[in-house]
Amino acid sequence: MNLEKVVFGFFILLAATLNFGFVYGDPGDPEHHHVYEFFAAIVVNFIATVLKVGESTQIGALHLATSLVAILQLCAAAIVWFWVAYESQDALGVRHTVAIVSLAAGALLANLISVVMLIIETTLQRR
């Protein structure tokens, strides 16, 4: 067992699970999507990205790409949220929540691909 692999897998999985936890629920209901979980998802996604940087293999590059996509989606969601909370006149409604959640769902897809790649990579190793 390799500690580095454990940490790597842990953060990739955690990024996906936190992202899933945030997206899970009624996409239009602000009560179903908590800001703390969103924050945790962003932080863990950043850590996962840093862990993926520096892999010079083809699959490593793809890993990094999925993480960058996830971060981009989550940051977009965060900016939408910020806009609604501070700059727009209306309160957080169904329309905004759907926008935020769908952006986060895109990040979830990227994170899930990353998890699938991790599994494929592990099964390809014969040890």
Add this chain to the structure above:
Amino acid sequence: MTMSTPLFLFARQLRAPLIVLIAVYAIGILGLVLIPARDSSGNAASMSFFHAFYFLSYTATTIGYGELPNAFTDAQRLWVTVVIYMSVLGWAYLIATLISLLHDRALTEAIKAERVRREVRRLHEPFFIVCGFGETGTLIHHAIDHAGYRCVAVDVDPARVVEIDLAHLKATAIGISADVRNPGILIDAGLKKPACQGVLALTNDDHANLAVALAVRLLNPAVPVLARSQSPATTATMQAFGTDHIVNPFATFGAYLSLAMQSPGSYRLLSWLTGLPGTTLDAETCPPRGRWIVCGYGQFGREVVDSLRREVMPICIVDAAPAPDAGWPTAEYVCGPVTDRGTLLSAGIADAVGIVAGTGDDVTNLAIAITARTINPRLYVILRQRLRASQPLTDAYDADIVMVASEIVAHECIAVLRTPLLARYLAVVRSRDDAWADAVVARLEGCLGTVTPELWTVRLTDKEAPAIATWLRTEAAKIRLSELSRDPSDRDATLDCVPLLVARDQADPLAMPDPAFELACDDAVLFAGTLAARNAQAQTLVNINVRDYVLSGREVPGGHVWEWLANRRDRRGLAVHT
């Protein structure tokens, strides 16, 4: 993904500090959001994620705009104190790692190697790869640069690679400091690029040269290899797999020595034409016939003894080591300290005509030469100089012939590199007699002065001399060789150049051809002359109008308008006459 390997290496090292920093920010933001705050009117409130991130961003980077959006509670201030220390430590860790990475030898090497690879990839002009950038390499680099080629230099010693940038040349060479025995390095140096004109293996290590020659043969057989070899065994191996040119400085010197004894004029011409750019014609020197003493019986001594024996001269060998048993030549042998007066006397220096100071050490060689001349001032001295650093001492001593291996290799390489026809011409020089060579030297010296002339080949093909080739195919009038030497700005004047050789097909080339020689398509002519003459001649070869003026004396107008005007004038002239 090999493109930015150093970047990846860099990023990997920064993982830990970046993760620490992300964690510090996350903990700090979370704390600020969780700790109860008060709004401007004193009501209980909580800080939003956005404000927490904003506050931490300017506080952690020690910019510090103050407590925003409202004055903090004491509980918040306590947490902010903790966060400030954590974040400053986090940033310090990141910056310290960055600085140590910039000082990291392996990483800077990797970055440098990557930069070189990129430079080579962008190199599209014709270039040579020079392996071994010692004295020979530096000399050849100058010659390659002079000929207008680029150069990729590989040497084990990083200090030598740094010196490349200090040389004042038209184009700087790309320097790689690495072991040439690693074939990957040759590929990095551009071995597989189509612009690669040749590989020169010139290190002091025979085995390394062999490795280079072999690697080139296997990796890119189309590229010619020129390899230096100091032992007959290496030469044989290199010949076995078809190395294009093998230069053994000692054997070459032996051959030169024989030539100088048989035909001093030929030797003089040969060394002048193969000289480095800017060298001047030496006075004629002729090693005398009689008893010779050879000090130092190494690789060099052996070659000298062989060539002296070819000239049937009595030889006495002096060496510190006892005589080898196997294959021992029938010559006198004195074993003893070579710089010792007694040893030299017992070798019969008093009635010798010449001495060869040929040990592997410059100081010993000079000591031998000085001692020998104090005993017998009329001695003809051949001095072997190993290092260029000894040049001032050698100059001060004034030997009859100074043998510098690096220069001999450089001369050989330059002769091969300059133009393939030169090698054929030199073969002719070696086969002709002394008087012929003296006449050639006198002719060239009278026309061009004593500085080593520029040498170039003119091929009368559609590609290299389109104007002349078209004329030869379409016009009835022949072109004589002398007409190529006419000045394009005044056809009655002659350019400072002399044709040395005309080669037609595979037939024996014609040396020192007659000026009235009639040229044909696809002939190749070797010229010696000045750079200005070469450039002027190029106009005649390429430009149809210049060619017509030079060959017929007619000022032919260029362009349709002038042509039309000229035709009109001709018609009017005709009308007036009739």
